[in-house]
Amino acid sequence: MKYISTRGKAPELTFEEAMLTGLARDGGLYVPEEIPSFSSEEIAALGGISYEEAAFRIMWPFLGNAFGADEFRACIARAYAGFGHAARAPLVQLEPNHFLAELFHGPTLAFKDFAMQLIGQLFQAALKKSGRRVTIVGATSGDTGSAAIEAFRGLDNVDVFILFPHGRVSEVQRRQMTTPADANVHALAVDGDFDTCQALVKDMFNDFAFRDEVGLAGVNSINWARVLAQVVYYFTSAVSLGAPDRKVSFTVPTGNFGDIFAGYIARRAGLPIDKLIVATNQNDILHRCLTTGEYRPDGVSPSISPSMDIQVSSNFERALFDALGRDGAAVGQLMDELKAGGFTVPQGALGHLQDLFASGRCSEDETRETIRDMRAQTGELLCPHSAVAVKVAREMRDPHVPMVTLATAHPAKFPDAVEAASGLRPGLPPRMADLFERPERLTRTSNDLAEIQALIRDKRAEA
Numbered sequence: 001m002k003y004i005s006t007r008g009k010a011p012e013l014t015f016e017e018a019m020l021t022g023l024a025r026d027g028g029l030y031v032p033e034e035i036p037s038f039s040s041e042e043i044a045a046l047g048g049i050s051y052e053e054a055a056f057r058i059m060w061p062f063l064g065n066a067f068g069a070d071e072f073r074a075c076i077a078r079a080y081a082g083f084g085h086a087a088r089a090p091l092v093q094l095e096p097n098h099f100l101a102e103l104f105h106g107p108t109l110a111f112k113d114f115a116m117q118l119i120g121q122l123f124q125a126a127l128k129k130s131g132r133r134v135t136i137v138g139a140t141s142g143d144t145g146s147a148a149i150e151a152f153r154g155l156d157n158v159d160v161f162i163l164f165p166h167g168r169v170s171e172v173q174r175r176q177m178t179t180p181a182d183a184n185v186h187a188l189a190v191d192g193d194f195d196t197c198q199a200l201v202k203d204m205f206n207d208f209a210f211r212d213e214v215g216l217a218g219v220n221s222i223n224w225a226r227v228l229a230q231v232v233y234y235f236t237s238a239v240s241l242g243a244p245d246r247k248v249s250f251t252v253p254t255g256n257f258g259d260i261f262a263g264y265i266a267r268r269a270g271l272p273i274d275k276l277i278v279a280t281n282q283n284d285i286l287h288r289c290l291t292t293g294e295y296r297p298d299g300v301s302p303s304i305s306p307s308m309d310i311q312v313s314s315n316f317e318r319a320l321f322d323a324l325g326r327d328g329a330a331v332g333q334l335m336d337e338l339k340a341g342g343f344t345v346p347q348g349a350l351g352h353l354q355d356l357f358a359s360g361r362c363s364e365d366e367t368r369e370t371i372r373d374m375r376a377q378t379g380e381l382l383c384p385h386s387a388v389a390v391k392v393a394r395e396m397r398d399p400h401v402p403m404v405t406l407a408t409a410h411p412a413k414f415p416d417a418v419e420a421a422s423g424l425r426p427g428l429p430p431r432m433a434d435l436f437e438r439p440e441r442l443t444r445t446s447n448d449l450a451e452i453q454a455l456i457r458d459k460r461a462e463a
């Protein structure tokens with residue numbers, strides 16, 4: 001199994017190399033050269049087995065010979081052992097033929113734990129063998145950062161630096177990043193928004209001298225392993241609703257396009273998915289692009305679903321690559337235009353994207369109304385991100401096809417917004433009950449690349 005860059009100019013890599021590399025050296029993102037395909041019998045056989053066994057069967061064909069089968073099974077077992085629900089990704093019914101996949105039972109209460117807990121294990125296994133030391137630098141709008149810090153804290157061979165937009169994450173998210181005392185993890189509060197943080201991370205990858213000096217690695221969804229681990233719950237959800245004999249649709253609260261791209265991979269691998277619906281908040285660049293073909297970021301507008309406050313959506317590049325017939329030069333051209341302000345998706349590629357993805361948008365008022373109504377009608381207390389998706393799913397779903405809406409975070413990560421909408425203040429699980437008493441440790445910084453690189457060098461030297 002080989003991995004190739006969406007810009008077509010970086011070396012082909014194995015799964016393990018792609019995982020440890022993050023961004024390709026030509027600025028592109030790694031994707032599998034070919035997508036393995038599962039037969040109807042193989043999909044049906046996922047029914048009734050554990051989440052861990054399903055995870056093994058789905059991911060294994062993507063790995064090549066990166067890990068031994070027993071070694072990979074052990075990594076999966078350790079990754080999901082700390083989840084607070086036996087099913088890992090349980091489905092609850094909201095209304096006839098509409099289900100919620102609760103993806104927030106992991107250690108940091110967001111869907112990011114599904115991938116991050118696993119790649120924490122895989123990094124550890126790979127680095128132990130090679131004796132390498134890496135510096136993980138990640139950008140977060142709140143959830144990736146806490147999941148990464150939780151997955152990598154205290155590990156040998158890894159230093160972690162998470163850049164988050166100062167003042168633009170919830171207090172719970174910030175404290176999840178700033179309260180772990182482990183010396184190898186560092187939370188950096190950066191002036192700017194998530195796009196600023198993500199651009200800084202990409203600039204660090206494109207500075208080859210720095211990249212090689214510190215052994216840079218990435219755990220944002222630019223890392224293929226992140227996307228792969230998220231493919232699993234599409235299969236497990238669909239199978240429990242009748243796949244492969246029945247088609248199932250999904251609505252996904254979307255920001256960086258990683259989660260919905262995992263759904264696209266599941267469909268390419270043979271899962272009978274009817275509609276894949278991109279749900280955006282008021283930062284609706286993806287919805288606008290999928291309807292008009294114009295991709296022109298016009299500034300992030302802070303919302304009550306802050307983890308989706310993104311305008312430069314990294315993984316859209318992976319979808320464009322396929323829509324453009326895997327033409328790396330054409331992708332590179334559009335990405336150059338993006339740097340200069342934006343691009344227009346060529347007609348043929350737009351038609352292709354529209355066949356693959358539907359989309360909808362949810363305003364701030366609609367998010368609040370959905371939280372309130374769903375609590376009253378179903379008893380389910382949604383986080384604002386999940387509410388964005390539930391609203392879009394209810395508007396766009398075919399009542400005859402089961403719809404799974406992904407619930408990507410626990411409401412307790414956003415207690416102020418949820419309380420303002422529903423009158424109920426969701427509480428943190430007992431293991432996090434003292435989160436607000438724990439001492440915080442963070443570094444404030446400007447968004448100057450050289451300043452942040454110097455900071456990373458200093459902190460690595462102290463470790």
Ligand SMILES: Cc1ncc(COP(=O)(O)O)c(C=O)c1O
Nearest residue numbers: 143254255256257258259307408
């Ligand atoms: C709670 C939550 N929901 C949805 C999203 C959007 O997911 P993606 O960036 O994979 O599109 C994020 C951030 O990524 C998130 O943290």
Ligand SMILES: N[C@@H](CCOP(=O)(O)O)C(=O)O
Nearest residue numbers: 140141142143144220221307
């Ligand atoms: N919403 C994310 C943004 C980063 O996305 P990623 O999936 O590319 O890591 C966050 O919470 O940090």
